[in-house]
């Protein structure tokens with residue numbers, strides 16, 4: 001019998017383990033992770049495969065460190081982006097949790113440098129953005145870079161190794177709920193884990209599993225907004241006036257045609273575009289290394305759509321759009337912005353006669369207008385023209401658009417302010433998979449929060 005069982009060794013799960021070990025060193029804790037230990041994690045695409053082999057467990061997303069392991073390691077140090085924790089506690093409590101989690105990253109080896117703290121520089125960029133009808137959100141960023149992220153997470157794994165039980169390559173299959181209280185979990189190897197408290201932190205990769213498991217146990221979910229869009233790649237100098245000063249800029253635009261919010265997300269100066277795989281569906285993302293620089297900068301443009309009754313399947317909606325792109329391109333599609341505007345597909349020849357070399361080599365040149373709904377496509381085009389006003393060259397005909405980028409954190413679990421699942425006692429749900437966070441630092445902070453709640457009971 002364990003005191004606490006944690007599902008998922010992403011930042012949310014790891015930080016809850018770290019805090020429980022600190023507060024209750026004699027408690028028995030088990031952490032269940034469907035992927036490998038950090039040193040054994042492999043993404044074959046990163047290792048030179050021409051095409052993503054669609055591994056059963058995506059090496060980019062699963063294993064110790066979760067999606068954070070090969071991530072860019074940008075810690076966005078504000079409650080305003082990267083999650084909705086402010087919906088569950090006061091803003092100052094979220095700030096304290098973010099500060100505490102940031103210090104833990106530092107303790108395990110993160111870099112000292114934080115971008116975007118100079119208020120004067122921010123104010124000037126904010127002014128320029130306002131002239132283009134864009135809202136610039138203040139968000140200081142600590143940038144670890146992919147290599148250092150791995151080191152930090154490895155240090156955490158080494159620290160926890162002999163303090164808790166870590167089960168790798170086993171998947172949590174079914175929750176055991178009796179009399180409206182969680183009792184444990186059944187694993188895919190047939191083993192049953194009994195625990196007093198259970199923390200579910202399966203990330204976006206496990207959001208689909210979570211939704212089905214919770215529906216089975218009649219645990220309430222509410223629709224979150226669905227974020228669907230593209231990854232933009234352009235020559236790094238185009239965005240340098242912004243990235244040199246802020247590194248990551250969070251810009252929000254309201255599309256004139258539909259009024260939908262379009263935002264920049266996960267900006268990677270001199271980075272590369274990567275493919276991820278959600279249970280067989282290929283989607284796009286991006287990251288950058290601290291020491292290896294490409295000539296390009298990439299970022300996502302995501303359009304938020306909130307559905308009303310009776311629609312209840314935002315994750316399936318995102319999956320269908322991504323699947324359509326996969327069907328046409330055999331994986332990820334890439335199109336030059338000029339070709340999109342001209343109503344024609346991009347071809348290998350057209351890509352060759354460009355000034356930008358795509359960093360995601362396996363993407364198939366194609367036509368995103370056959371994939372993205374008119375509403376999202378129009379909003380993205382409008383946003384690119386708005387961005388062009390503050391970073392001239394953004395709306396160049398050579399700018400590359402990769403599709404589809406979609407965020408599967410679209411169903412939000414009904415939770416109390418303590419992040420305990422409504423209706424099932426002692427069951428806590430945190431991180432991106434619960435729809436409460438959408439970034440490293442808030443996912444980590446949500447882990448610290450539930451650990452404190454559980455330890456105080």
Ligand SMILES: Cc1cc2nc3c(=O)[nH]c(=O)nc-3n(C[C@H](O)[C@H](O)[C@H](O)COP(=O)(O)OP(=O)(O)OC[C@H]3O[C@@H](n4cnc5c(N)ncnc54)[C@H](O)[C@@H]3O)c2cc1C
Pocket residue numbers: 007008009010011012013032033034035060061062063064065066067068069070071072073074075076082170171172173201202203204205206209266274276285286287430431432433437438439440441443
């Ligand atoms: C390429 C890339 C770059 C990114 N860059 C940044 C960035 O720079 N800054 C930022 O803030 N965010 C970034 N992100 C997002 C960030 O990684 C996530 O927000 C964060 O990792 C979410 O943490 P989490 O613990 O909720 O989930 P995850 O990190 O997704 O971890 C969930 C874990 O649970 C495991 N799991 C799932 N289901 C089960 C199950 N049934 N049984 C057992 N284990 C299970 C998974 O294998 C996974 O390891 C990036 C993501 C990617 C993919």
